[in-house]
Amino acid sequence: MKRLAAFSLASGSLALTALTATATTAVADSSQCTTYVAGSYATCAGHAWFQSNGEHLYIEDRVADGHSVAVHYTVNGVTKTAYNRNSASGAVVDLNLDLPEGAVITYSVCLSNSSTDLAGSCSGGIRDYA
Template sequence: MPTLRKVLLVTAAVATLTVAGASSAAADSSRCTVDSACAGRATFTSLGEVFHVFDQVADGHSAVALYWLPDGSGPTMIWNSNGNGSDVTADLELPEGSWITYRVCLGEGGPKQVMLETCSAPITDYA
């Protein structure tokens, strides 16, 4: 029969692992353009600092993620001009624990003109 001390130690260890796992997973995020169809979507995965920019509607527009870094740089843009159903991946190199703020918009891929009225609210995530 396990002692009370062993049960408490195992419970504490499981709780610690659960909180540690949740904190790293909670850092992953996603944003959609303001239209009801979510024509453009961007996701950020903290582990590896990876962006995906999805074009999800055949509307003739590109999806574009704009991001800012703690050093004051930005907006840097990641364009997906490949059409409906496509995904563009950008692998960033950020120091662990640093923040990144981004939003996703639609744009005109040829002239690289962002349609600001389509942009999502900004979100801040962490590497």
């Protein structure tokens, strides 16, 4: 009976380890903020985050500074730009990207003025997986 209990305990431990390894592999979420720009611009005035479950890229304008938030993202070598022009009191923009499992996405977030990025406002790029 002791041998059976030890085997059951060891098997349960292996199953838990396998489950944990699988769960962490599937979770790949990231977040980026605009950087500080001299003057009245705040750090993290624009924010973007990628949610791997469902492949959503969200864009948020956090500061009512009169600027839009731009996200430049690349998937499979194709770069696109999306904007949140809703102002700080507006809704978060949700891009449903519909990417294949394991696809690589890189993105950066910037403050924008009429589709032109404000110098010094862009985050460094970040890489994530669908």
